[in-house]
Amino acid sequence: MSQVLVAMSGGVDSSVAAAMLVESGYDVVGVTMKTFCYSETPNHGKTCCGLDGITDAKRVAAGLGIPHYVFDVEEDFTRDVIDDFVREYARGRTPNPCVRCNSNTKFRDLMKRGQALGCDRIASGHYVRIKHMERSSALLRGRDQTKDQSYFLWGLPVDLLPHLLFPVGELTKDMVRAHAQSLGLVTAEKPESQEICFVPTGNYRDLLRGRLESHPALDPGQIVRRDGQVIGEHAGYAGFTVGQRKGLGGGFTEPMFVLDILPDTREVVVGTQDELYQDTVVVEELNWLTDPPRIGTAVLVQLRYRAAPASATVKVLNDKLILALLEPQAAVTPGQSAVLFDGDRMIGGGRITEAAPLPVSVSDHLLP
Amino acid sequence: MDWLSTGNVTMDPTYLDYAATTPMRGEVRDDMNAYLSKSFGNPSSIHHWGRVAEGALEQARDDVAQALGAHSSEISFVRGGTESDNMAILGWCRAQKLEGQTPSIVVTAVEHQAVLEAAMSAEALGEALVTRIEVSVEAGIDLDTIRKSTSPGPAIVSVMWVNNETGLILPVRNVANALDGTKGILHSDAAQAIGKVPVNVCDTSVDLLSATGHKIYGPKGTGILFIRDGVTVAPLIHGGGQERGLRPGTQDVAGAVGFATAMKLAIKEQEPEAVRLKRLRNRMELALSKQLTGVRINGCEWARAPHILSIGVNGIDDGNQLLVALDLEGIAVSGGSACSSGARKSSHVIAALYGTDDPHATVRFSFGHGTTDQDVDHAVTATISVVERLRVAV
Numbered sequence: 001m002s003q004v005l006v007a008m009s010g011g012v013d014s015s016v017a018a019a020m021l022v023e024s025g026y027d028v029v030g031v032t033m034k035t036f037c038y039s040e041t042p043n044h045g046k047t048c049c050g051l052d053g054i055t056d057a058k059r060v061a062a063g064l065g066i067p068h069y070v071f072d073v074e075e076d077f078t079r080d081v082i083d084d085f086v087r088e089y090a091r092g093r094t095p096n097p098c099v100r101c102n103s104n105t106k107f108r109d110l111m112k113r114g115q116a117l118g119c120d121r122i123a124s125g126h127y128v129r130i131k132h133m134e135r136s137s138a139l140l141r142g143r144d145q146t147k148d149q150s151y152f153l154w155g156l157p158v159d160l161l162p163h164l165l166f167p168v169g170e171l172t173k174d175m176v177r178a179h180a181q182s183l184g185l186v187t188a189e190k191p192e193s194q195e196i197c198f199v200p201t202g203n204y205r206d207l208l209r210g211r212l213e214s215h216p217a218l219d220p221g222q223i224v225r226r227d228g229q230v231i232g233e234h235a236g237y238a239g240f241t242v243g244q245r246k247g248l249g250g251g252f253t254e255p256m257f258v259l260d261i262l263p264d265t266r267e268v269v270v271g272t273q274d275e276l277y278q279d280t281v282v283v284e285e286l287n288w289l290t291d292p293p294r295i296g297t298a299v300l301v302q303l304r305y306r307a308a309p310a311s312a313t314v315k316v317l318n319d320k321l322i323l324a325l326l327e328p329q330a331a332v333t334p335g336q337s338a339v340l341f342d343g344d345r346m347i348g349g350g351r352i353t354e355a356a357p358l359p360v361s362v363s364d365h366l367l368p
Numbered sequence: 369m370d371w372l373s374t375g376n377v378t379m380d381p382t383y384l385d386y387a388a389t390t391p392m393r394g395e396v397r398d399d400m401n402a403y404l405s406k407s408f409g410n411p412s413s414i415h416h417w418g419r420v421a422e423g424a425l426e427q428a429r430d431d432v433a434q435a436l437g438a439h440s441s442e443i444s445f446v447r448g449g450t451e452s453d454n455m456a457i458l459g460w461c462r463a464q465k466l467e468g469q470t471p472s473i474v475v476t477a478v479e480h481q482a483v484l485e486a487a488m489s490a491e492a493l494g495e496a497l498v499t500r501i502e503v504s505v506e507a508g509i510d511l512d513t514i515r516k517s518t519s520p521g522p523a524i525v526s527v528m529w530v531n532n533e534t535g536l537i538l539p540v541r542n543v544a545n546a547l548d549g550t551k552g553i554l555h556s557d558a559a560q561a562i563g564k565v566p567v568n569v570c571d572t573s574v575d576l577l578s579a580t581g582h583k584i585y586g587p588k589g590t591g592i593l594f595i596r597d598g599v600t601v602a603p604l605i606h607g608g609g610q611e612r613g614l615r616p617g618t619q620d621v622a623g624a625v626g627f628a629t630a631m632k633l634a635i636k637e638q639e640p641e642a643v644r645l646k647r648l649r650n651r652m653e654l655a656l657s658k659q660l661t662g663v664r665i666n667g668c669e670w671a672r673a674p675h676i677l678s679i680g681v682n683g684i685d686d687g688n689q690l691l692v693a694l695d696l697e698g699i700a701v702s703g704g705s706a707c708s709s710g711a712r713k714s715s716h717v718i719a720a721l722y723g724t725d726d727p728h729a730t731v732r733f734s735f736g737h738g739t740t741d742q743d744v745d746h747a748v749t750a751t752i753s754v755v756e757r758l759r760v761a762v
Contacts, residue, residue: 029696069692113686116761117693 003027004165005114006123007106008061008068010053013168014125015060015187016176020167021123022064029119030061030068033106035077036198059186073109080104082198082211089208090217092261093335094241096152096305096351097196103155103287111160121163128153129169130161137161139289139346144172151305154339154349155287208238221266223248226259226275237261240268242355243276243331257331277328278355281312283321283338288348292317293340300341301325303332303352309341321350328357381698382743386583386736387532387560387676388702392626393585393737399629400587403622411619412610421621428621428628432592435628435635436577437570444593444611445624449559449580452593453482455615456555456576457526458489459601461496464522466602472497472523474514476538477720480557483526484716505669505721509539511546521551524576529561533717533732534667535676537565544573553599559583559591563634564642564673575599579631581623585737586630590623646674648735648744653677655748660755664728667721675735680718680728683759687714687729693758694731697750702732 004021008014008030021028032054054070061068081100088095110122127142128150139161142148156164168176180188195202205218212218215238223232232249234240239247244258248270257276260269281303286292293299293314300309301323310329316322323338332355339349403424409417411425426440433440446452457473464471473487473496490496499517503509514525527543530536540556547554555576561567563584569577576599581590595601595614607616634641656663656679666678684690687703694701703715718730733747 067695069688069695072686072688112761113689113692116689116758117696118757 002121003029003117003119004121004123005029005031005110005117005119007110007125008032008057009125009193010056010060010187010190011125011193012180012185012187012190013127013176015057015185016171016179016183017123017125017167018060018066019064019179019183019185021165022066024167026121028064028066029114029117030057030064030066031110031113032057032068032070033077033109034070034072034074035081035101035105037074056187056190063183063185071109071113073105076109077101077105077198082207085196085198085204086208086211088335089204089238090212090215090263091335092217092237092263094333095335096337097198098152099155099337102153103157107156107160107164111163121165122160123165123167125168126150126153126166127169127171127173128166130164130166132162136290137164140169141341141344141346142166142169147173150341150346151302151337151339154289154337154346156289158287158289161289205236205239216266217263219266221268224267224269226269226271231256231270234268237263237266237268242333273330275357276330278330278332278357279325279328280315280356281323281325281329281332281338281352282354282356283323283350284319284353286319286321286348286350290342290345290347293347299323299347300343302337302339302341303329304336320353381700382746383700383738384733384735384743384747385700385702386739387535387732387734389582389588390585390736391738392587393630393633395633396586396626396629400622400626403625407621409621411621412608421619425619425621425624428624431628432631435631436594437568438594439597442569442594442597444595444614445619445627446591446593446611446615447620448589448591449480449557449578449583450482451615452578452580452591453480453526453555453557454486455593455601455604456578456595457483457486457524459604459614460524460553460555460576460599461490462602462604463600465495469522470496472499472517472521474499474501474517474523474525474552476501476503476509476527478503478531478533478536478538478717479526479528480532480559483528483555483557487526503538503720505667508670509543511539511542514543515546515550515552518547518550518552523550523552524555525552526555526557529556529558529567530565530673530676531667531717532560532676533715533730534678534721535560535672535674535734536667537561537671537673540574541572560673560676562631563638564645564675566638567635569594569596576601581627581630584630584634587623587626590620590627592627642674645735645739648739648741649674649677649733651741652733652744652748655745656751659748660752666718666730677733677735679731679733680722680726681731681755682728684729684755685758687731689758690729690731690754693754694750697754699747699750701747702734703730 004026006018018030058068081097084100085095085097114122126149127147129140131138141150199207217238218236220235222230223234224230240258242258248256254272256270259271295314297314299312301312302309311326312323315324334352336352337349338352340347407420409421411422429440429443433443461471475487477500487498491498527538527540529540544554553575556574557578558567559580562579575596577594579592582588603614610616662682664680666680691703
């Protein structure tokens with residue numbers, strides 16, 4: 001049986017993924033990627049030897065009787081994920097660092113290291129399914145609709161797909177926990193991690209302040225309506241995301257939401273719920289896991305993690321993708337991902353760069 | 369080693385990491401046994417059990433002193449090498465502070481982290497001035513700078529006897545001579561030296577010497593600090609008066625007994641064992657140099673202890689990967705000194721010797737009691753195949 005490298009975060013999902021691979025008879029090697037040094041503060045010494053995730057992953061691996069190693073990817077992770085995260089907020093967008101990590105850092109790095117170690121397969125604890133066929137591999141949504149994590153994986157390099165395994169993709173979260181309990185894994189009861197892994201304080205603005213020091217994104221600016229009417233002040237546009245209601249102050253006759261962030265003028269544009277709806281989505285940095293869709297094709301598009309897929313038509317596809325939504329969607333947010341599906345099968349995706357309320361300034365985007 | 373049964377490796381793994389730690393030898397375990405259960409007393413108690421324990425503890429102290437050429441009153445039992453280093457550096461500094469003086473600490477760039485970090489903590493708290501002495505492959509160690517750094521004094525100079533990452537033997541005796549007539553006192557971490565090279569405080573005038581049990585087939589968590597009569601070290605932790613107040617806390621009698629047995633045997637067997645280890649190391653060094661290109665023998669320009677072979681391999685992106693690959697082939701080795709988080713930091717020792725941008729990945733093979741020619745040959749074969757595979761992967 002072939003050798004599999006399994007990415008173990010120290011959480012219950014990847015613990016069970018590793019266990020299932022062992023049960024299937026694979027020769028399993030566990031690894032934890034050290035992406036970020038939590039204790040790297042002046043008074044804390046310089047080592048990360050006590051990171052909880054690493055300790056838990058090691059314990060689970062020991063319990064399963066498999067070797068476990070830590071791969072230090074801090075340098076690549078900082079460059080590909082954290083720097084991008086900061087840059088995107090500075091541009092008034094809302095980035096998705098997990099997508100960046102899966103696309104650029106995690107799987108690519110694991111494959112490279114895995115092959116050097118003689119492992120021809122890579123596994124993780126993501127709630128997605130992969131179907132390996134003769135000539136291609138299909139990435140499918142996880143069986144547990146409430147846990148499906150396919151949204152984060154559109155950026156996987158397509159040539160990696162044949163090497164990937166997602167053992168928990170067929171299970172529900174409850175089944176995963178039950179399995180972990182039956183095996184007595186130390187991570188069985190571990191709560192879900194919600195934070196961004198490199199923002200241990202839970203407040204990404206702390207990280208931005210630390211990394212940007214001074215930047216217009218952190219300076220006060222005006223809160224305006226679409227027509228330019230100034231209705232308030234904000235403490236820095238990096239604190240806002242499209243669709244956000246909190247932090248805008250009160251005193252409006254109806255609830256106000258962030259519609260747009262304009263870094264050039266540091267303005268945060270707000271409006272009513274009706275104004276949040278968009279028809280047209282422009283997507284860049286595209287990646288396809290199947291043949292790219294043709295112009296005029298009807299697809300399903302997911303515009304946020306946990307959002308229901310929306311029906312759309314492919315209007316333009318070159319280095320940009322322009323989608324016309326059948327029904328307008330609220331809070332289409334630049335920086336987030338637009339992920340395309342054909343039923344449960346992922347077609348590909350990209351980063352949302354623009355959303356427009358009106359049918360398409362398509363001609364603006366047509367390249368010669 | 370249960371994981372091996374899952375099939376990564378079909379043969380038994382080969383342990384070539386004796387510089388990280390060693391298995392306890394039978395004689396040590398036998399001598400300790402009585403003090404773990406039957407004679408379990410507290411050596412500070414006045415009754416029978418206490419007297420038996422105290423007798424064993426003091427016998428152990430005598431044995432250690434004799435093996436090192438010291439007086440019994442100069443030996444304090446402590447809980448390991450790191451503690452011993454910290455007590456030497458910080459305890460001595462604290463004693464100077466109590467006298468109203470601000471001491472200097474002089475360390476070589478290749479000292480163990482226990483020494484470097486202790487010195488840095490004293491510096492950060494403003495309790496001492498710290499000088500770091502460069503060590504270079506060509507120039508060696510600059511005795512003049514060391515001597516100058518100790519004035520006006522008081523000063524403590526810390527020079528390890530054998531470097532743990534490379535096996536380099538540092539010129540402790542020359543440093544001792546250079547300090548003659550200065551206000552500098554000399555500490556040496558001899559954790560990697562005992563049993564590998566001759567260590568004796570009679571013929572080498574160190575003032576403080578640290579050693580640990582688990583590198584010499586003794587129990588983990590045991591060690592000693594030798595403090596030459598007349599040198600004052602203040603305690604860092606406080607409590608009862610054990611170990612003359614220097615290291616309070618009920619003594620680990622079994623640990624002290626085990627340490628003493630391990631030390632006695634290590635020093636008694638040093639000469640023949642060094643010959644055997646050197647032959648194994650040379651066998652590996654020769655084979656790797658012959659059969660693998662782009663390999664540097666770290667520190668080969670220097671005198672080296674016989675149990676460590678540190679190599680630098682070029683063309684490999686991440687040294688940690690090399691250790692992982694060797695482990696999966698059943699070869700247990702280290703890089704520099706191990707950190708369980710796999711931090712991708714280059715070794716401060718290699719950086720001191722070869723520069724911070726040295727492009728080589730480091731592997732430390734270290735040999736001991738159980739090492740055979742077959743182990744060495746097996747490790748050579750595995751290393752060559754792993755290195756070639758990883759070079760292709762870059």
